[in-house]
Amino acid sequence: MPESQIYIPYRKGFSFKIRYLNPNWGVLHICSGNNIALQVNIRSHENTLALNSLINGAWGTQEEPAGFPFDVNQEIFLSVGAGADGFYLSAGIVGSVVIFTYKYAYRLPETQGLYLIYTNYANLEDCTILPHDSELIGQSIQSESETSNKLSLTDNVESEPAYLEFSDINSYKFYEVNVDRVEIITRYGRIGTSGQTSRQTYATPEKARIAACKKLNEKLQKGYVPAIIGNRPPRPPRSLDIAQFIRLTWKPIVTDGDSSLLSSKFSGLPWLRKDEPWPNCPICGRLMQLFFQLNMNELPEPVRFEFGSGLLQMFYCCNWGCEGEVESAVVSYGRTADLNKNLLIRLVQPNGEASTAPIPLALSDYFPAKTIVDWQQLEDYPDAPDEIVANIYGWEEVNNEEKQDEIVERLGFYDLEDYCEHRLTYEGDKLAGYPLWVQGMEYSGCPICHEPMRQVFQLASEDNLPYMFGDVGIGHVLQCRTHKEQFAFIWACS
Structure with a gap:
């Protein structure tokens, strides 16, 4: 469907008025299901108004009433009312009396669920739906400013539901x-379900109607078509189960x-090793905070030594004025991964004599310590379908929107928004599991082998550390599966 077309719910007992800026080749359809109950084709270059209907795929006999105002240099109002036995048309020049009236008898045995489609020769803001009153025919059509109250959608006007469906090899849904x-009441889901x-x-009612039209047109642009409820049988559920993609994660x-x-x-x-200096920020040179230390010997059994041996430490610069630096990853999967540089992430082997030096006095705002005494095991689910796309089709397809939509449908969700509303990705500090991406997947590739890194630890703003990543952001410590000395840290906020 061309982008110039607009969809507006419409029904018997109501009329609509459109202000045409240029009626040349303006085509308007009033539809019922897959049929066109009335086509209004304004051909000003031929001085012809053509009216017809498309019923069950076949056009009927064209009617060409005389008297329509074809002056393209003036603004024209067209009114179409859906009466008991047909469509009542009237038109005229703005500021003048109605100079054209015509009745077009219904050709459909039953007109229900009417909706209006018209091209960009008319303006959506200038189309209003009103209770139909045949007595208005013959009265003058005033300027828009003179009739602003009269042309507003009145509070007691309620439209019939507009129903669309979309079906292809991977999708089977309604809107x-x-x-x-x-x-605005919106209902959506898989065809055959509630x-x-x-x-x-x-x-205001006008704003509600305009917003509804925009919602419908967004769906039409995506390939949805008007339909009648109940004409399609329910489709059997697809094969994918979200439980297939569960990962274990552990809350400290x-x-x-x-x-x-x-x-x-x-x-x-x-x-720290004996005589080892406290780590400094590689950007500003000042002392850094210890964010966390994990003893690999004490991790839960399923991931014990999965990320290496010894101690995993992360130091991060929180000094005022040090904004740090980021650099784009050599390879990214999803969004371009911006890697933070004002930190140190390392695996150390606690062999030999340890330093006995206290926390440096220069770290006057050092965070209060918390000891991890246990781990609570949780089931974690992918934050976005990209993870499942990578699992099924490979990492080269993670930005393929068609694959993402297919996965969402096969999992039984209506669309990506529906999936995200029901995602079960744990959002706090956690070990392993799926990253909860704030702005979309952004895995870094290993700088050595370029393979996608995996999450070792997630840090949420103000969970166990009194620190905020931007505006309630979330950070992710990533590691290469093969080159375990290669780490990256990425954070993002909304």
């Missing part, structure tokens, strides 16, 4: 919109205070 005064319902309220259980140098912890005193 229904109903305007009830100032409220679907889900959402409601939105607007300041903590107690306040520090423990031994070898313990897993947030903040506190890290294990």
Whole structure:
């Protein structure tokens, strides 16, 4: 369907008025299901108004009434009312009396679920739906400013639901919109089910109607077509089950205070070699905070030594004025991964004598320590269908929107928004599992082998550390599966 076309719910007992800026080749359809109950084809270059109907795929006899105003240098109003026995047309020059009237008898045995489609020769903002009154025929059509109140959608006007369907090899879904005064009621889901319902309220009925039209047109541009409820049987559910993609993740259980140098912890005193200086920021040169230390020997059994041996430490610069630097990853999967540089992530082997130096006094705002005493196992689910696309089709397809839509449908969700509303990705600090991407997948590739890295640890703003990544952002420590000394840190906020 061309982008110039607009969809407006319409029904018997109502009329609409459109202001044409240039009626040359303006084509208007009033449809019922897959039939065109009335086509209004304005051909000003031929001084011809052609009216016809398309019923069950066949055009009928064309009617060409005389008297339509074809002056393209003036603004023209066209009114079409859906009466009991036919469409009532009237038209005229703005500011003058109605100079054209015509009745077009219904050719469909039953007209229901009417909707209006017209091209960009008319303006959506200038189309209004009103209770039909045949007595208006013959009265003058005033200027828009003189009739602004009269042409407004009145509070007691309610439209019939507009129902669309979309079906292809991977999709089988419906979309229904109903305007009830100032409220839009949207129902959507898989054909043959009751679907889900959402409601939105607007300041005026006009704004609600215009918003509903825009919603419908967005779907039409995506290939949806008007349909009649119940004409298609339910489709059997597809094969994918979200449970196939569960990963285990572990939430840290903590107690306040520090423990031994070898313990897993947030903040506190890290294990450093004897005489080893406290790590400095590679950007500003000042001392960095210990964000966390994980003892690989104490991790849950399924991931013990999965990420290496010894201690995994992350130091991060929180100094005022150090904005840090980022650089784009050599290879990214999803969005371009911006890697933070004002930090140190490393695996150390706690062999030999350890430093006994206290936390440097220069770190006056050092975070309170929390010791990780246990791990709570949770089931984690992909934050976005990209993860499943990569699992099924390979990483080269993660930005393929068609594949993402297919996965969403096969999982039984209506669309990506529906999937995201029901995602079960744990959002706090966690070990392993799926990253909860704030702005979309952005895995970094390993700088050595270019393979996608995997998540080792997720840090959420102000969970176990009193630190905010931007505006409630989330950070991810990534590691190459093969080259375990290669780490990356990425964070994003909304």
